[in-house]
Amino acid sequence: MDIAIVTGAGSGLGRYLAAGLAEDGAHVFAADVDLDAAEETARQTGATAVRCDVTSPTDAESLIARAVDAGGPHVLINNAGGWTPGEQFPDAAPEAWGRTLDLNLRAPMHLTQLALKPMAALGGGAIVNIASSAGTEDAPYGSPEYGAAKAGLIRFTTSLGDPARIGGTRVTCLVPNWIGLDRAHAEVAAMSPEERAQAAPLIPPTKVVAAALGLLRAGAGGTVLELVGA
Template structure:
């Protein structure tokens, strides 16, 4: 396959681990120049050093961090062609028991972070008819029991994708999302092992929302990276406002 991202300037968040790391690897393998923003700056630096990119400390909870990260990426790469909103956290907790702190943290990291980064990156993406891909979740379409704040935050990412696609299509900027079900990453491993989760909530959630494809329970981070790369590539140049679901049939089957 011909590399699809030769010299494309890609800003991605969450590149230190899981889906973000696999995505960084995929884009680098296809010729992209990478800037990674992550709260785990040590991990992000290690990935950037391995792949030949640059990394910056970035906390999605801080609204001021988004324009700063965009400025740093533009200074390092000379512009931004593609923004990939990957960083996120999983939180458990029944609706009535979700504390203001947990609600706020989940919404800030999973939704406000991508919102502010999209705002900050748009002027640069308009200059080169660039595009954005965000990682939502199947849980934003078909919630998992006991994860209401998470599901609501990811439903917000889907609505953000669709709203932004409406406003930016006239500038030639595409905005899309992927919505995975389970993905075999550190986040998923912790969650499916029930670590840090109220056992009563976990028992209620277990066995529900399972993929209909029975050969395995989760997709790989590389499969999600491939879907992100497709949406960000010219092969998807007529796709905007699209949510590509990768859930083994959990929502769609």
Template sequence: MDMTGKTVMITGASRGIGAESARVFAAAGANVALLARSQDALADLVGEIGEKAIAIPCNVARYGEVSSAVATTQSAFGGLDVLVNNAGVIEPISHLAEADPDDWGQVIDINLKGVFNCIHAVLPIMRETGGGSVLTISSGAAHNAIEGWSHYCASKAAVNMLNRCLDTEEAQHGIRAIGLSPGTVATQMQREIKASGINPVSRLDWSDHIPPDWPAKCLLWMCGPDADRFKGGEISLRDDEIRGAVGLA
């Protein structure tokens, strides 16, 4: 899909799905605004991509930083067409009885409040320009209780409902809200999960995980009309039909 002239803002862009998404969207012609807390990693990625990319250090849990990042993006590229809500954390992994309340809440702040912050900040621009796409990374954990992941499961389930609310309220303004559940992906998060040893996911072999460029390519495909039937819902990358449509099978 040709994204020439479009601007994409990606959170959690310093590694994994976020970094691969930056590469995929830039290769398709888009300008990419890359947000993450890791400034050094962002700088390296921008150096790799070139003039189509800008690095914006940002903690999505802090609305002021997100609002500033959106303003910087608009100033640099003249608009904002796609938001990719990718930033997310899972550590510390622990059972409810042993969970530290502050640590548990921090996961909610990043995984749920961070998504809200980004959506809230981009809506005025997207409304003014006639619409846009808000693509949010979901998870099978949104639908299944997984031992040791209460914070992650709760945050992803809430994000799915937030996505539905966004569609209900903003579809009339041309805003497309779609979630992507990629399955298990070969990223740093899976290394953290494996190190925990708490549940069956931690015992998966590395070869069981899909490469991060698969969800990145799917996110690009989701910007096109073929994904319109999923507005307000969620795409599963475990679905062979979706893999075929994206060109992964």
């Protein structure tokens, strides 16, 4: 049985990803900074809940160690991310926008680094980084630091495109547009009819999960898959 880690698994897309991997036969470590949320995911999916702040080096090391003790990790999905509403760059203080960079770029890089050695010992694994269309678009964006971090995550992925250099592990990246989670549906419902007509169609979360599983099974190292709504 594959041992899989999903970060940010306590809610939203992370919970869908944990459920999809569990249905695919993996044992999932559902990691989230909110332990209660991770435990709810565990109740729904049969996963193991782990309290983990991915921006904490100690927490990240402990998460990987738990997966190693269980015989893995074979799979890592770097899903945890986001940005806090309020002031963004250039109005936010450096420590505030720096936290967004840490969560969306530095943390996935560190977890990937920690996972590569044990994955190599298993003959190679598969890592999927969850980016965002905010990292590929060229229009003004509400959180420049978030857009920059996701752009960096995409380039980080392509930089690791040769599995032979990293112990046989395939590192890929999924770049979804607006995902149809509860918050997105609420935002669409609050729009005017004119705004709604111009908004990008929401992507069903199940479609994102299917794409992630496809990358885990067959994605070549360095693959970046952009995903848009129907």
